[in-house]
Amino acid sequence: MDLLDNLIFGFAVAFSLQNLAYCFVGVLLGTLVGVLPGIGPLVAIAMLFPLTFSLPAVPALIMLAGIYYGAQYGGSTTSILVNLPGETASAVTCLDGYQMARQGRAGPALAIAAIASFFAGCVGTLLIALAGPALGEWALLFGAAEYTSLMLMALVASAVMSQGDAVKGLAAVALGLLIGIVGMDVNSGMGRYTFGVPALGDGLGFTVMAVGLFAVAEIVVNLERRESPEVHTGRITGLMPTAKDLKDSSWPTVRGTALGAVFGVLPGTGPALSSFATYMLEKKLARDPSRFGKGAIEGVAAPEAANNAAAQTAFIPMLTLGIPATATMALMLGAMTMQGIEPGPHVMIAKPELFWGIIASMWLGNLMLVILNLPLVGLWVRLLKVPYRWLFPSIIMFCCIGNYSINNNEIDVYLCALVGVLGYVLLKLECEPAPLILGYVLGPLLEEYLRRALLLSRGDPAVFFTRPISLSFMIATVLILVVMLAPALRKKTDRA
Amino acid sequence: MKFDLRHNRDGLAGLLFLLFGVFAVVFAGDYPMGAAARMGPGYFPTVLGGILCLFGVYILVRGMRSGERVKGHWAWKPLALIALSILLFGFLLDRFGMVPALAAVFFVSALAGHEFRFKETLLLTVLMGAFAVGVFFYGLKLPYPLFGW
Structure with missing residues (x-):
């Protein structure tokens, strides 16, 4: 039993006192930051990422993963109590969760959300353990051409599937790729777009981009709003859901998990789309659809299961192929690279303690979250009352220290301010930053593989279409583009 | 007065992408291009910059047609x-x-x-x-x- 051996090995890694402690700290910090309104997992990871620098790779990634799903959990608490989701993935939970809170059933809503998430997390973790090695083995067949087309597919999909306009998403990908190649060209040793700034030789730092685009820009957007959100902090009495609640939410949880697990692996879709899709599905299946939006427990269980399952399975392409499916995974990939790990199918073989340790710690982290979240709900509620005017300067502080501490260089801090301004402008012009960060992370890789593929084929681009695996990625890319362009074309013919 | 670039959402976005694209292409001109089989450091950025310019122009034109404005105010x-x-x-x-x-x-x-x-x-x-x-x-x-x- 290979899988069992591997899982036991993973648990042995995760159960070391040090890793257990970092997993706990990650989950706790993630929840703490995720609960704060307007801060999603992306910002949480970007902000807390520098804390993991001084750690070795395994505990660092365990802690980061903990921050990720901690923030995801925290976001659902905020959705239920404040009707202001920290991120799009829990936006759907607001619909029925907040209604339940207003009816005095915040406790059961929170409990069901936690239970559904835990169930989905367990299934998701198991799926990674099952699918990871198989996918990794397949990926060992990939050459430069396959990787090039796979990246192209992931980038196009992320641009098209992200909320907002597809063409702007593609433009953001191109801009991200360009920002990604700033720095010294590995083949010629020539500095590109460095303008004589020595600090740019290593490229624009990964924290600079993440913190600037997601934390700084987001704060300015929040400051633009006049009113502060209304917190529903009626007493939370009785956490325990009734037997009927449990029965009503059991199948929606299973369906949500299944849907979420599939969406999580697909590039560009991730947790957000899966929670919307599963909510619509439950509404269709319900005997009385009018209950939805008025505090139906299925409307909490299904999307929470879906976004958590998706959050877990999103690790599959990142860990096995080295290709991130979402912006959050792009951050995780960046963190891995900074730890000196070259992502890809070799990670599993070269560093099994990393791969299996992370998987085991995911399950442990999910367990910790249930134990942590339910009794500590009172604390989170109090945290929600902290006014934003105290929060945002503190977030800025963490961002500044984080950016400085990477290279002990003031330039990184200046660049972060600049990227923050760019991020704000892009948000105002309704250009999604997520495809940009994906492009940024994949930029150098894509160029390298493209170069290698064309070098081997002596400059003949047919190499991408004659190898079967590469061809299938290319066909998928074209299909995605056609699906995207079809509505636009139809509009034109209608007008004619 | 339908087209006012200062408030035109896609107009501004397109212009921004176009500027970045032109900037990328111009500076990539300093780096050796090479050929497809043996790419120089200028090859990838030039191609990408060109693509970015095309997207920029498309978004700009679309913005001029639709005239959609930036939502809210600038902070x-x-x-x-x-x-x-x-x-x-x-x-x-x-x-x-x-x-x-x-x-x-x-x-x-x-x-x-x-x-x-x-x-x-x-x-x-x-x-x-x-x-x-x-x-x-x-x-x-x-x-x-x-x-x-």
Whole structure:
């Protein structure tokens, strides 16, 4: 039993006192930051990422993963109590969760959300353990051409599937790729777009981009709003859901998990789309659809299961192929690279303690979250009352220290301010930053593989279409583009 | 007067992408192109810059057609203050140490909020500053002086 051996090995890694402690700290910090309104997992990871620098790779990634799903959990608490989701993935939970809170059933809503998430997390973790090695083995067949087309597919999909306009998403990908190649060209040793700034030789730092685009820009957007959100902090009495609640939410949880697990692996879709899709599905299946939006427990269980399952399975392409499916995974990939790990199918073989340790710690982290979240709900509620005017300067502080501490260089801090301004402008012009960060992370890789593929084929681009695996990625890319362009074309013919 | 570039959402977005694209292509001109089989450092950025220009023009034209405006107002003042607070942190940390840099971050960024309360900001600076010094200076042992002049 290979899988069992591997899982036991993973648990042995995760159960070391040090890793257990970092997993706990990650989950706790993630929840703490995720609960704060307007801060999603992306910002949480970007902000807390520098804390993991001084750690070795395994505990660092365990802690980061903990921050990720901690923030995801925290976001659902905020959705239920404040009707202001920290991120799009829990936006759907607001619909029925907040209604339940207003009816005095915040406790059961929170409990069901936690239970559904835990169930989905367990299934998701198991799926990674099952699918990871198989996918990794397949990926060992990939050459430069396959990787090039796979990246192209992931980038196009992320641009098209992200909320907002597809063409702007593609433009953001191109801009991200360009920002990604700033720095010294590995083949010629020539500095590109460095303008004589020595600090740019290593490229624009990964924290600079993440913190600037997601934390700084987001704060300015929040400051633009006049009113502060209304917190529903009626007493939370009785956490325990009734037997009927449990029965009503059991199948929606299973369906949500299944849907979420599939969406999580697909590039560009991730947790957000899966929670919307599963909510619509439950509404269709319900005997009385009018209950939805008025505090139906299925409307909490299904999307929470879906976004958590998706959050877990999103690790599959990142860990096995080295290709991130979402912006959050792009951050995780960046963190891995900074730890000196070259992502890809070799990670599993070269560093099994990393791969299996992370998987085991995911399950442990999910367990910790249930134990942590339910009794500590009172604390989170109090945290929600902290006014934003105290929060945002503190977030800025963490961002500044984080950016400085990477290279002990003031330039990184200046660049972060600049990227923050760019991020704000892009948000105002309704250009999604997520495809940009994906492009940024994949930029150098894509160029390298493209170069290698064309070098081997002596400059003949047919190499991408004659190898079967590469061809299938290319066909998928074209299909995605056609699906995207079809509505636009139809509009034109209608007008004619 | 349907087309007003200053408020045109896609017009501005397209222009921004176009500018980045032109910038990329122009500077990539300094780097050897090479050929497809043996790409020089200029090849990939030139192609990408060109693609970005095309997208930019398309988005710009679309914006001129639809005339859709930017939603809400621009928060220039908060943006400038937040950016300034970050810049000040970088500038002060090297020259004057961690404590003045942290104070600058809190006071300048707090001005970006809807209401500024001096005493509250002072308290926040002291509490969060002490926390940061504890975690980063004593805990993680980052090598910055507390007071550096």
